[in-house]
Amino acid sequence: xxxxxxxxxxxxxxxxxxxxxxxxxxxxxxxxxxxxxxxxxxxxxxxxxxxxxxxxxxxxxxxxxxxxxxxxxxxxxxxxxxxxxxxxxxxxxxxxxxxxxxxxxxxxxxxxxxxxxxxxxxxxxxxxxxxxxxxxxxxxxxxxxxxxxxxxxxxxxxxxxxxxxxxxxxxxxxxxxxxxxxxxxxxxxxxxxxxxxxxxxxxxxxx
Amino acid sequence: xxxxxxxxxxxxxxxxxxxxxxxxxxxxxxxxxxxxxxxxxxxxxxxxxxxxxxxxxxxxxxxxxxxxxxxxxxxxxxxxxxxxxxxxxxxxxxxxxxxxxxxxxxxxxxxxxxxxxxxxxxxxxxxxxxxxxxxxxxxxxxxxxxxxxxxxxxxxxxxxxxxxxxxxxxxxxxxxxxxxxxxxxxxxxxxxxxxxxxxxxxxxxxxxxxxxxxxxxxxxxxxxxxxxxxxxxxxxxxxxxxxxxxxxxxxxxxxxxxxxxxxxxxxxxxxxxxxxxxxx
Numbered sequence: 001x002x003x004x005x006x007x008x009x010x011x012x013x014x015x016x017x018x019x020x021x022x023x024x025x026x027x028x029x030x031x032x033x034x035x036x037x038x039x040x041x042x043x044x045x046x047x048x049x050x051x052x053x054x055x056x057x058x059x060x061x062x063x064x065x066x067x068x069x070x071x072x073x074x075x076x077x078x079x080x081x082x083x084x085x086x087x088x089x090x091x092x093x094x095x096x097x098x099x100x101x102x103x104x105x106x107x108x109x110x111x112x113x114x115x116x117x118x119x120x121x122x123x124x125x126x127x128x129x130x131x132x133x134x135x136x137x138x139x140x141x142x143x144x145x146x147x148x149x150x151x152x153x154x155x156x157x158x159x160x161x162x163x164x165x166x167x168x169x170x171x172x173x174x175x176x177x178x179x180x181x182x183x184x185x186x187x188x189x190x191x192x193x194x195x196x197x198x199x200x201x202x203x204x205x206x207x
Numbered sequence: 208x209x210x211x212x213x214x215x216x217x218x219x220x221x222x223x224x225x226x227x228x229x230x231x232x233x234x235x236x237x238x239x240x241x242x243x244x245x246x247x248x249x250x251x252x253x254x255x256x257x258x259x260x261x262x263x264x265x266x267x268x269x270x271x272x273x274x275x276x277x278x279x280x281x282x283x284x285x286x287x288x289x290x291x292x293x294x295x296x297x298x299x300x301x302x303x304x305x306x307x308x309x310x311x312x313x314x315x316x317x318x319x320x321x322x323x324x325x326x327x328x329x330x331x332x333x334x335x336x337x338x339x340x341x342x343x344x345x346x347x348x349x350x351x352x353x354x355x356x357x358x359x360x361x362x363x364x365x366x367x368x369x370x371x372x373x374x375x376x377x378x379x380x381x382x383x384x385x386x387x388x389x390x391x392x393x394x395x396x397x398x399x400x401x402x403x404x405x406x407x408x409x410x411x412x413x414x415x416x417x418x419x420x421x422x423x424x425x426x427x428x429x430x431x432x433x434x435x436x437x438x439x440x441x442x443x444x445x446x447x448x449x450x451x452x453x454x455x456x457x458x459x460x461x462x463x464x465x466x467x468x469x470x471x472x473x474x475x476x477x478x479x480x481x482x483x484x485x486x487x
Binding site: 009010013026027030031033034037038041042045046051055058059136139140143144147158161162163167168180183184186187190193194197 | 211214215217218219222224249250253254256257258259260261262263264265267268401404405408409412416419420
């Protein structure tokens with residue numbers, strides 16, 4: 001069995017910590033928070049593409065988790081439960097921002113839209129093409145920009161599956177949909193991503 | 208197969224959420240449908256591009272645990288947002304109003320049951336004393352005197368308000384400082400104990416994680432070494448067979464060479480015998 005990092009490993013075997021936290025153990029909650037903080041922050045960041053908002057949502061998520069963790073009956077459902085709270089907080093924040101009329105989620109970089117970008121291909125192998133070049137940072141920005149242009153239901157699916165690694169059944173629980181709907185939404189999300197990338201003149205060898 | 212179902216299967220296959228049997232079946236289906244295989248390749252490329260976004264690093268806040276119904280973390284937010292900020296805001300607003308009032312020459316007075324609010328210098332009033340008019344100089348004197356009085360009064364008032372505000376602000380600030388100090392003192396002892404416990408527990412947990420990690424890594428490594436040894440022994444076996452074949456071939460060559468040599472020797476002997484016979 002291969003484990004990516006020690007933290008991922010700890011997350012995989014955190015059942016006992018969750019159980020203790022549900023019993024009101026503050027130290028366990030603290031540990032749980034340090035285990036999941038980065039994940040929830042990254043989830044919120046990909047939702048808003050804004051550090052401050054993501055920090056705010058992450059903090060609110062954990063305040064809410066702290067308030068209601070004792071109500072969690074099934075330890076195994078902690079992960080979808082946590083992401084459900086995080087998603088609700090994202091929606092709340094989005095509504096609040098809309099009300100204030102300074103919602104600027106899709107702050108696309110104009111420069112990157114005009115020229116078109118190329119994914120830097122590997123130095124060898126089937127994707128090798130020395131004429132194409134774009135650094136990792138630019139590619140990340142482009143992908144996030146394209147992601148933000150997707151409809152929310154597809155965007156959430158890609159974030160949860162691709163970046164957060166939730167199983168389809170867990171996503172189904174978080175979004176209160178069927179597993180087959182989750183798969184279908186992801187399929188159309190990836191298709192839409194391809195179209196948006198093509199619109200921005202992004203070319204990847206093999207597209 | 209239904210196209211919607213194919214799309215779903217495609218996603219399950221792409222993200223490795225299929226059982227071994229399902230996977231085999233789908234791979235068979237893929238090999239029979241080249242168009243679907245192309246789509247699969249496209250999808251995995253998009254997945255690869257989307258997967259280029261890396262996680263952002265973030266430092267999680269230290270959580271000390273609860274005291275009563277709220278946490279120190281929440282308390283800090285409450286103190287930070289609900290008490291100090293509005294108090295400072297209120298103080299700033301009052302100061303601004305006072306300063307603006309002073310510079311715009313705001314006059315507030317009551318006269319015969321009326322409230323007068325005047326900006327700038329009060330308008331000159333026509334002063335009449337019985338039948339005699341007051342001359343311009345007198346009017347100027349009266350106005351100057353009145354203005355002087357008013358300015359002195361307003362200055363006093365502003366300084367009083369400022370003084371009161373400062374006293375009140377200082378006392379509020381002191382009270383809040385005391386409150387914060389008392390909360391911190393109360394928590395310090397508990398927190399120290401908790402930090403020690405937390406660190407101890409953390410160390411223990413990390414040790415457990417590491418042990419478990421190494422245990423799992425060891426089993427994977429053992430499996431790997433076993434496979435390696437099996438493969439290596441198979442390699443040695445094949446090498447031995449190859450060597451034996453080579454030795455066999457060499458021996459055959461040697462035998463053939465020996466026979467050839469024997470034949471050549473015989474030929475030489477025959478030729479010598481012929482030569483001797485001819486001479487005789």
